[in-house]
């Protein structure tokens with residue numbers, strides 16, 4: 233089965249609005265065709281609506297970096313799946329290791345977020361990944377498959393088939409230390425076999441799996457050539473338009 237690649241930037245807590253508009257002006261008319269690759273940026277909540285309004289005819293999907301699992305109510309400071317859906321935001325990252333670590337998000341919270349997003353019609357990008365300690369102890373497969381099982385608990389196979397899962401080894405995030413393409417492919421393969429074990433071959437062959445962790449224009453092509461890697465979730469190298477466009481060069 234051929235899966236459409238998805239390259240997504242994750243701006244994290246960076247940029248002001250002027251810089252967001254400058255980025256949009258600099259990529260205008262330069263993105264590759266949607267037939268070849270899906271391109272997305274995940275941005276801080278306050279830039280999501282401006283991004284949707286300013287993407288014009290550019291084939292750029294917009295993603296939240298986080299979301300709450302309720303659709304409305306007394307949850308000060310949160311944004312909901314229904315709000316994202318109403319503004320045409322297509323994706324939301326959930327379970328990023330920075331959310332798990334600094335904001336104490338659990339697998340259970342992440343699972344609730346996945347279900348709420350699916351119900352609202354927003355596609356989750358579900359993140360998983362191990363610490364350096366777990367990697368060095370040779371327990372990556374066990375750890376990552378546990379996160380996937382917990383994150384997907386109770387979700388229908390047809391919905392999992394449309395989801396995106398991002399494997400991001402914590403030791404490679406923002407460190408300049410990319411997992412080798414072989415390691416990245418092997419663990420993305422673990423993610424795929426976990427999905428197969430839970431939902432069968434058809435779903436596991438449909439789900440798209442990204443690698444994330446110090447992906448750069450120089451490393452993206454080799455990563456994307458691997459069997460189990462269908463995309464990249466890119467932090468640092470997605471911040472400047474030139475570097476973002478360079479990540480997409482192979483699809484131009």
Ligand SMILES: O=C[C@H](O)COP(=O)(O)O
Nearest residue numbers: 242405406445446467468
């Ligand atoms: O979501 C993106 C990842 O955390 C990777 O960030 P990075 O490309 O800056 O290492």
